[in-house]
Every structure is written in structure tokens, then in C-alpha cells.
Amino acid sequence: MTEQNFPATPGLMAKALKEGIFAGVLALGMFLLYVGIKTDQNINNELIWYPRWGLLAIFVLVAGIGRFLIVGFVAPHINQRRLAKAKAGIPEVSEDKGFFRKHFLKIALVALVLYPPVVMSIYGTQGSLKFVDNFGIQILIYVMLAWGLNVVVGLAGLLDLGYVAFYAVGAYSYALLSDLFGLSFWVLLPIAGILAAFWGIILGFPVLRLRGDYLAIVTLAFGEIIRLVLINWTDVTHGTAGISGVAKASIFGIWSFDVGASNNFAKSFGLPMSSAYYKIFLFYVILALCMLTAYVTLRLRRMPIGRAWEALREDEIACRSLGINTVMTKLTAFAIGAMFGGFAGSFFAARQGFVSPESFVFLESAVILAIVVLGGMGSLTGIAIAAIAMVGGTELLREMEFLKLIFGPDFTPELYRMLLFGLAMIAVMLFKPRGFVGSREPTAFLKERKAVSGSFTKEGHG
Amino acid sequence: MANPNAAAQPLLKVSGVETFYGNIRALAGVDIEVYNGEIVSLIGANGAGKSTLMMTICGSPQARNGSVVFDGTDITKMPTHLIARRRIAQSPEGRRIFPRMTVLENLQMGAGLDKLKYFNEDVEKMFTLFPRLKERQAQRGGTLSGGEQQMLSIARALMARPKLLLLDEPSLGLAPLIVKQIFEAIKVLNEKEGLTVFLVEQNAFAALKLSHRAYVMVNGKVTMSGSGKELLANPEVRAAYLEGGRH
Numbered sequence: 001m002t003e004q005n006f007p008a009t010p011g012l013m014a015k016a017l018k019e020g021i022f023a024g025v026l027a028l029g030m031f032l033l034y035v036g037i038k039t040d041q042n043i044n045n046e047l048i049w050y051p052r053w054g055l056l057a058i059f060v061l062v063a064g065i066g067r068f069l070i071v072g073f074v075a076p077h078i079n080q081r082r083l084a085k086a087k088a089g090i091p092e093v094s095e096d097k098g099f100f101r102k103h104f105l106k107i108a109l110v111a112l113v114l115y116p117p118v119v120m121s122i123y124g125t126q127g128s129l130k131f132v133d134n135f136g137i138q139i140l141i142y143v144m145l146a147w148g149l150n151v152v153v154g155l156a157g158l159l160d161l162g163y164v165a166f167y168a169v170g171a172y173s174y175a176l177l178s179d180l181f182g183l184s185f186w187v188l189l190p191i192a193g194i195l196a197a198f199w200g201i202i203l204g205f206p207v208l209r210l211r212g213d214y215l216a217i218v219t220l221a222f223g224e225i226i227r228l229v230l231i232n233w234t235d236v237t238h239g240t241a242g243i244s245g246v247a248k249a250s251i252f253g254i255w256s257f258d259v260g261a262s263n264n265f266a267k268s269f270g271l272p273m274s275s276a277y278y279k280i281f282l283f284y285v286i287l288a289l290c291m292l293t294a295y296v297t298l299r300l301r302r303m304p305i306g307r308a309w310e311a312l313r314e315d316e317i318a319c320r321s322l323g324i325n326t327v328m329t330k331l332t333a334f335a336i337g338a339m340f341g342g343f344a345g346s347f348f349a350a351r352q353g354f355v356s357p358e359s360f361v362f363l364e365s366a367v368i369l370a371i372v373v374l375g376g377m378g379s380l381t382g383i384a385i386a387a388i389a390m391v392g393g394t395e396l397l398r399e400m401e402f403l404k405l406i407f408g409p410d411f412t413p414e415l416y417r418m419l420l421f422g423l424a425m426i427a428v429m430l431f432k433p434r435g436f437v438g439s440r441e442p443t444a445f446l447k448e449r450k451a452v453s454g455s456f457t458k459e460g461h462g
Numbered sequence: 463m464a465n466p467n468a469a470a471q472p473l474l475k476v477s478g479v480e481t482f483y484g485n486i487r488a489l490a491g492v493d494i495e496v497y498n499g500e501i502v503s504l505i506g507a508n509g510a511g512k513s514t515l516m517m518t519i520c521g522s523p524q525a526r527n528g529s530v531v532f533d534g535t536d537i538t539k540m541p542t543h544l545i546a547r548r549r550i551a552q553s554p555e556g557r558r559i560f561p562r563m564t565v566l567e568n569l570q571m572g573a574g575l576d577k578l579k580y581f582n583e584d585v586e587k588m589f590t591l592f593p594r595l596k597e598r599q600a601q602r603g604g605t606l607s608g609g610e611q612q613m614l615s616i617a618r619a620l621m622a623r624p625k626l627l628l629l630d631e632p633s634l635g636l637a638p639l640i641v642k643q644i645f646e647a648i649k650v651l652n653e654k655e656g657l658t659v660f661l662v663e664q665n666a667f668a669a670l671k672l673s674h675r676a677y678v679m680v681n682g683k684v685t686m687s688g689s690g691k692e693l694l695a696n697p698e699v700r701a702a703y704l705e706g707g708r709h
Contacts, residue, residue, distance in 0.1 A: 304574060311571050314560035321520060321554055322622065323546035323575050442600065444566040446585065 016072030024064030031059045105381070112287055116280045125276045133279045134395050137351060140286040141344055143387040146371040147293045147380060148340025153369065154377035155297075155306065156333035157313025159216040161365055162203070162223025166196040166338040168230060168360035170345020175243040175355045176236065185249035185350050189343060196342025197335040199226075204334035208327055211316070223365055230357040242356025249350040251281060282351050289347060293340050294380050300336070302443050309333050310378075367391075374428055376435025385436050394421055471534065473498050473658055474519070474550075474626055478528035481511075481518045488514040490682040491528065496626065496660050501652050503661040503669040503690070505703055506679035512662040513555050515679070516630050519660075520552055521545045533625065547575060551624035555631050555662075557615040561604030565595055568603050568614055572621030580623065588617040591647050609640035616644070620651070626658045627651075633665045641665065645672050666703035670694045678703075 036056035039049045115136060120128040149163045173192040177183055183191075207218050230237045237243070250256045255265040257278040265281075266273050300306040308329045311319050319326055349355045371390050375383030397420060428436070472495040481489040488511050496502045506512050518525050519532075521542045530538045537545050546552070551572075560568050569588060573581045589596035592613040598606060603614060612632055619627055629648070633641040645668055651657040663669035670676055670690040678686040678699060686693065693699045 304577070307567070307571060307574070310563060310567075311560050314562055315558050317522075318554065318558040318560065319571075320522065320542040321546055321552040321558075322571055322618070323543050324571075325541075325543045440562060442564045442567055444564060444570040446566065446582065446599070 012076065013072060016068050019071045020064045020068030023067035024060045027060045027063035028056070031056055035059050108384075109291075113284075116283050120276070120280070125272070125274050129276050129279060132276070132283050135392055136283045137279065137286055138395070139388055139391045140283070140290055141348060141351075142368065142371060142391045143384050144286065144290045144293055144344045144347075145341060145368045146375065146383045146387050147290065147297060148337050148344065149368050150337075150372050150378065150380070150383055151297060151300075151309070151340070152333050152337035153372050154379075154383075155301070155313065156309040156330065158207075158330065158333060159212065159219070160334075160337070161216045161220040161362075161369065162226075163219075163337070163341055163368055164360045164362070164365040165203075165223040165226035166200060166341030167345040167348065167364070168226055168357075169196045169199050169338075170342030170347075171349040171355045171359070172230065172237065172243075172345075173342065174346035174349040175246045178247045179243065182247075184253060185247070185346070186252060189346050192346035193339040193342040196345065197339040200334040200336075200338025200341075201331050203338075204331045208330055220362070220365075223360075223362060227357050227360050230360070237357075240357060242354055242358070244354045246349050246353050246355060248278065248353065249282065249285065257281070282347075286347055286351075289343055293343075296336075297380060305329065305332060307443065370425065374425065374435055376432075376437040376439075378440055379435065379437035382435050382437030389424075393424065397421065470497060472496060473533060474660065475531045476515070476519065476528070477531075479515070479518055479525045479530060480527040481514055481523055481525050483514075483523070488682055489518060489525070492679075492682070492684055494677055494684065496658060498658055499652070499656045500675060501648065501659045501661065501673045503663055503673040503676045504679055505663055505666040505669055505676060505693075505699075507703075508664075510679045511682040512679055513630055514682075516552070516555075516628055516660075516662050519545075519628065520550065546622070549575075549622065549625040550628060551619035551622045551626070552628040553612075553615040553619045553630065553632065555634070557611045559603040559606075559611050559614050559618065562602055565599045565601055565603060565606070565614055568618050569621050572618035575622050581621075584621050584623070588620065591620075591650070592617055609636050609644070612636060612640070612644060613647075616647070620657075624657075626660060629659060629661045631662060631664060633663060633668065641668060648672065666699070667694075670699075 036051060036053065037049050038052055039047060042048050116128065116132050119131045122128075123131065145163070145167060148166075149160065152158050152160045152163070170192040173195045174185070174188045177188050177191065178185070203219065203222050207215050210218060231239055233239075248257045251265065254263070255268055256263050257265055259273070265271075265277050271277070301310070308319065308324045311322075311324065312326060312329050312333075316326055319329070348359070352359075367390065371386045372383055374390065375381075375386030474494070474496040476492055476494040479489055479492045480487060492511075492515055494502075494504070494515070504512050504515065514523075517523065519530055519537075521537065521540050521544075525538050528538070529536055532545075532548060532550060535548065537548065537550075560571065563571070566585070569585055570578065570581065573584060589599075594610055595613055595617060598610060603611065606614060612634075616627075616629065616632065619629075632644050632648075636644070648659055648661070649672060652659055661669055661673065670693050673690040676688065676690050676693050677684045678693065686696070686699065688696070694704070
């Protein structure tokens, strides 16, 4: 059987049909109760239900036809392309990337810098709020958190499920210290980072001997301990009520964003009062913090400590036999990762104006870790893309009105937000098991960087 | 010629070492000496304690009794990484290369002690010694074949410019031709550079042929020692480790 007549094979069509019907039946079974029947309560508080056969039929058809198309047409096509590629011997690392791919990072940075003014000119000052705040700042906070966690998980290979604890330490450091001592954001930002790093070391010590699952459990517990302390130490943290009225950040003390202040930014420039200016300022602050994180991470990767992290991820015993102090290496990974979490935390407090233990639940740790894994552990670009997809995606899913066209006007897309989100994550892990950017940029070169062509990378026969 | 520099101080002196795993005594008072410029091998059956001795020299696990003296310093209770910094390089059992890092990065990790001062120079040397690694320099360690990984493991250890090279089972799971290549490389290093090598091997015939001196270990104790040739000729050794084997 040659691959030319592969898609037209009668056996394949039969198989696709069979799988399609099977998927339809499966979907019918799964969605019969969830979608096919709608339950409600009437005015007497009695349970009433009515069927939605039309909607159920659409679900089943989407599943069945989708499976049929994938098995019958998409999969053979992909296989054929893979086969052709393998035959042609196309190297995996090609040297001639397009202009866009070559300058991707520069283009992305310029786009980010131009983002607020462009959005403002399109949607007006007030209309830009949603885009700058929900889509801009929100995503960038997660980019920063994920890049910070990447140092611990992606580079040093220490699975940390309690990363949100350092985020909390940073946020509360800023909220409490600015409240008690009236210190400004710019003074407290480094202090919050140092305090978080300190907590990173405190976490690091007891878990030095742990790896993998055991480490994950202890870090998970650590995250919960911090949260419970925040809830129960009411004298200092006000418990679940949280701390409100956290001071805003200022432009290095020159202009303030407090409405009453004489040096208010909008007043000084004779602009109409709006909270949008503060958000745009915060956008640039978090962008700068992200750039700092990326710069430090990239530099560290090329330094002995960064190489030691990566080697530690691969093999701890080998590291020790090469004279690497694994204790120091682990502690610095925890401390530096935690420090970035602390920066992000104090930024979060300044942006939100309110901190409470609610914001630092385990789900946050899980989301940040998911971003790191989805992006491809260790790859900054991949992680940024994953953060945009995860955080921006969930925001976008709030606005899925178009689905009403398929499923009818009664369909409430918001309810399916998390379901679609989960499906998307599974899909990514199935098709890109190493994450969006699974390849690692090597850091050692003899004289020049060179991409190795496929003919060199055949499996050895020693 | 049992001991070429009997008058000199040994580079490595293991005396009366006892090592325990929990309550189980794996080494029951081992004495071994390695002198500068020698190839010394340690042969023995599975579970005799060969690898444990190797690891005890590196401080993981540490010896409960007895002492390990290297180059005049007692290293018995030193942490592993500090022992490594005294230029005892190890190619551990199972190779333990860094699978997701490239060959060149693996070598870079080995050269960390000198902050990469001699990196380019030493890499060239390794590529001359193991030309195979040059072809594969940009490949991930994990994609190499077993023999290439062993070469990489030895090369990585050599990048540290060691005074003493510890090799744990370099022939494990390799085709005879590759074993020959690797043993040839060890011989060249010893003859040309005066590298001191302490070798643990199951492949007794190849090891004894290569070594100046050798020790035989049984149940955590050294039961015999002598020059490689002597032990090769010894009927007891022949019966226990050589006959019935491939050679």
C-alpha cells in the first residue's frame, strides 16, 4: 500500500464512519443528562425539567462528524506530511527562518510598548480600560509569575506547587509595610522581593533532600500554611476581610494617581480625570518587571549557576560528582524564583488596592504551573504564549456570543467556559506534549552558533 | 613489579574503610592504595561492594569507620562536591550524563571547576581522544548510543583536569568493540598524560590486561592483590572471574 492512495482506502472510510458513529453514541451518553435535559425550579420551589433534544442533537453531531473528519481526512493527511518530511530528510532545525520569526521578540516587544496608546486611540480613554487592565496587566502578571516559577520548575526541575505563597508574601509585604510605615511602592518593591526570597530559602531548607512527588507535596503544604496564617493572624492581616485601601504606586514620587493629591497626574497635565492613566502606567511597570525577569533569567542561564540549575534538573548525583554544591544551587533557585513572585505580588497589591487570602488559593499555583508546563518548561517565549492563551483565553471565553449561532439563542456560553478551557489544555498536551516551545536553546558553543542539520543527528550505532 | 613507586606517598589511600547501608555492612574494612601514574583496577562479583567503595571514596555514602586520604588530605567526612573540587573526577556507574543537554554542554559542566578557563583547549583534546563526540557535539546527550554516552561520561570527567579518575564499570552493556576503544583511550591517557586511574570492572580480563595493579574484592573485603599480570595468571582468579567467560 503506497501512501498515495492511502486516504481513498475503503477500509479507512469504514473505520472513520465506525469511529464517528462511536463518538456520536459516546457524546449522546455523556451529554444526555447534562445537555439534553434542563432542570429548573418553578415559583413553588419545585423541580421542573424539560428536554432540549435539538441542542443535544447538535452536540452529538459535532462529536460524530468531527471524529469522522479527523479519522478519515485529517489524520491521514498529517501522517502523509510527516512521512514525506521524513523521506525528504528535512532537518528539524532549519537555518533560514522567516523575517517575522527571526525578529519575533523585537516585534513582540514593540507591539507591547505600543499597545496602550493604540488601544486608547481606538476605544477612547475610558474604553481602553478593559483592554489594558483585563487583557494587558492581568496577562503580564501571569507572565511574570510563570517566568519566576520557571526558574524553579523549568530550569532547576524542582516541582513547586506552592508558588502562590511567595506571591502572597510580596502582596502582603507591600500592603502592610505601606500601611504601617507609609513607604512608597518603589521602596517596597525590592523589599517585598527580598522578603519573598527569604521565604523561598526558608522553604528551601527542609526540602533539600526531597525530589519529585515528595517535594511537590511539601511545597503544596507550604502554600497552604502561608494562606492559613494570613487568614488566622487577624491582628496583623485582618483575616479574610483582607487589607483594603492599599496605597497606589506613583511615578517615582513625581506624579501621583491619588485623586485628591495636588500632584495628581491627570491634573498636572490638564487631562480629564480617569483611572485609565493609572492602569496604563501600571501596564508599563509590569512590562518593565517582566523584561527584568526575562533579562535576569536569560543572563543566569549563561552563567555557572544557571548551568548548574539545568544540570541539577537532569541528574543530581552527577552534579555533585562534578563539584557542584547542590545545596546552594537549590536554595538560589528557590530564592530567585520566590523573589520574582514577590515582585509580582507587591505589584498586584498596588494594582488591586486590596489584598485578601482569597487571591492566593491553590488554584493560582496550579494555573501558574500549568502555564509553565504548557509553554514548555524552560522556554520564556513558550511560557509567554501559554500565559496569553491561558489567561487571555479565559477572559475571551467570557465573550463567546458566536457560539449562540451554532447552539441556538438559549445557549449560555459562559457556563461552558471552564469546560472548553479544559478541553483546550488536553488538546495542547496531546499534540504538543513538550509544550508550545519544547526545544531548548543550547548555551555552549565552540566558535559560532550553528544549527545542526538532520543528517548529523541520526541515532548512533555504537 | 608490584608497585612502581613504593617509596612515594600514595595519591589515594583507603584504610580500614567500613561502609553501611542502614545496618547492612557493605564494606568490611577495605585497604587500597593508588599511586601517581598508575592504573589500578578492582574486580569482583556482583554485590561484592566494588561500586560502594567507589562511592565511599566520593563521600556518598560516607565511611563509618576507617579513613580515605587523598593527596595528603583526609577526605573521609567531606561532602561530595568538595571532594570533587580536590580533582577526583568520577565517571559514575550508569554514566549519568545530562540527557537533555548537548554534548558540548555536558563537557562544559565538567569544566566548571576552572570556570571554563581551559574549555576550548580541553574540548579539542577530548575530540581527538573520542572523535565520535566531535561529530555529535550539538546533539542532546540522551540521543547518543550507549558507547557514545560512556565516552561522554569519561570525557566530562576528564574536563575537570583530574588528578585521579574513577571509572565505575565503563564496559557495562557495551559491544566488545566499543569496550576496546574505551580501554584503549584510557591507556593512551595514562601513558601520554600520566593520568592516574582507579577502575572498577566486571570485565575482569580486559581490566587486568590494562592495569598495572589490581585488587580482588569478595563480600566487602579485599582478598587478593597484585600486578595485573600476576592476577591474570592466578588459578583462583582464573577460576572465579575469567574462565567460563567469553575469553
